[in-house]
Amino acid sequence: xxxxxxxxxxxxxxxxxxxxxxxxxxxxxxxxxxxxxxxxxxxxxxxxxxxxxxxxxxxxxxxxxxxxxxxxxxxxxxxxxxxxxxxxxxxxxxxxxxxxxxxxxxxxxxxxxxxxxxxxxxxxxxxxxxxxxxxxxxxxxxxxxxxxxxxxxxxxxxxxxxxxxxxxxxxxxxxxxxxxxxxxxxxxxxxxxxxxxxxxxxxxxxxxxxxxxxxxxxxxxxxxxxxxxxxxxxxxxxxxxxxxxxxxxxxxxxxxxxxxxxxxxxxxxxxxxxxxxxxxxxxxxxxxxxxxxxxxxxxxxxxxxxxxxxxxxxxxxxxxxxxxxxxxxxxxxxxxxxxxxxxxxxxxxxxxxxxxxxxxxxxxxxxxxxxxxxxxxxxxxxxxxxxxxxxxxxxxxxxxxxxxxxxxxxxxxxxxxxxxxxxxxxx
Numbered sequence: 001x002x003x004x005x006x007x008x009x010x011x012x013x014x015x016x017x018x019x020x021x022x023x024x025x026x027x028x029x030x031x032x033x034x035x036x037x038x039x040x041x042x043x044x045x046x047x048x049x050x051x052x053x054x055x056x057x058x059x060x061x062x063x064x065x066x067x068x069x070x071x072x073x074x075x076x077x078x079x080x081x082x083x084x085x086x087x088x089x090x091x092x093x094x095x096x097x098x099x100x101x102x103x104x105x106x107x108x109x110x111x112x113x114x115x116x117x118x119x120x121x122x123x124x125x126x127x128x129x130x131x132x133x134x135x136x137x138x139x140x141x142x143x144x145x146x147x148x149x150x151x152x153x154x155x156x157x158x159x160x161x162x163x164x165x166x167x168x169x170x171x172x173x174x175x176x177x178x179x180x181x182x183x184x185x186x187x188x189x190x191x192x193x194x195x196x197x198x199x200x201x202x203x204x205x206x207x208x209x210x211x212x213x214x215x216x217x218x219x220x221x222x223x224x225x226x227x228x229x230x231x232x233x234x235x236x237x238x239x240x241x242x243x244x245x246x247x248x249x250x251x252x253x254x255x256x257x258x259x260x261x262x263x264x265x266x267x268x269x270x271x272x273x274x275x276x277x278x279x280x281x282x283x284x285x286x287x288x289x290x291x292x293x294x295x296x297x298x299x300x301x302x303x304x305x306x307x308x309x310x311x312x313x314x315x316x317x318x319x320x321x322x323x324x325x326x327x328x329x330x331x332x333x334x335x336x337x338x339x340x341x342x343x344x345x346x347x348x349x350x351x352x353x354x355x356x357x358x359x360x361x362x363x364x365x366x367x368x369x370x371x372x373x374x375x376x377x378x379x380x381x382x383x384x385x386x387x388x389x390x391x392x393x394x395x396x397x398x399x400x401x402x403x404x405x406x407x408x409x410x411x412x413x414x415x416x417x418x419x420x421x422x423x424x425x426x427x
Contacts, residue, residue: 030218034207034211041206053147053190057147057169057186060106061175061186064186094120107190108123110126114183114184115130116133140187141185145172149192150170151168155189166191167192167195168191168193170188171188243256250311251325257322257324260324261388262383262384265383268336279337280377281338281342281343281377282333285313285330287306287329288370289403297361301364305366309359316350330395347374354369355369373409374391374407
């Protein structure tokens, strides 16, 4: 659910964000897998050690019963808690068991009767204690083997030497007489401290191997994703270019230039709050008698004229990024932060540059002229369409006056003066 919410908040047009999200997910997954795996592997090793200790305890118990049958299989073991407290019997059994248990890493052993009383232990101080409340002991007296791993802060071994921080497996084993009746229980403490480093070494080795495999897999997947997302990004850029660019001229297409016009208009409105003198102008351009170019030289030359004119348009309006083909041989230039006087200078410079730059294609040389209409935003404008209408009206006026000229929205139709430089523009 969390990943779904994160993905739902992503913009499909932002592959870099998707890659970052996938990277975070991969790192989180890596940490989670390693943590859970390390925990699981540790418990697998731990269970293995406990099971082995339990098997050893079972074998040792059987050997003890076989070796000390004369004492442990006596009926008194079950019925008389003090059966082994006779000094002669106790000392003989104690010496025998200590000698027998030492090679098996046994730290301590207890013998319980069926009432849960400790009737023998290598720790004499606890003989006679009542352990009947122990669930593990009850389980053993019911005929089951019960083991658990514990760390003892301090314990004495069979030689009465104190040991600290010792890992032991405590195993409770039932004791059977020859008639297969339970007559008591062993509790055997097996020292597995030496296995601690083996367990950690095994866990670390397993986790390191798993981490290497995951890094390799995640690394390969990540590289494939990077390549795929790079291709996706390139495709998106290409599609964005196709969606916003006029195929013939390379300029913004009509939909995109109009979209940017609305954006610039809204930006101008916001700017006016802090800068009331802010300006925004638009310029409509038409190539004069372009139909005659197509009719006389052919559409191939006409297309070449449009392309080369567009290149010249971009060069002359380099500081103004919003240049688009409005339709046919009509073009729209957006001039943010530009008042009427500055727009007139740009328009006249463009008109003269086009007029003085014949366009060559194959063996043809074509000189074209421009008619330009300019309008500037005013306080009554509520959207860009109102500016565009005035610019288009000024362009129409320029054609009526004979073309090859720049006309502003403030020119009077009765004014038939030829406009050739900024000082003669209609106001």
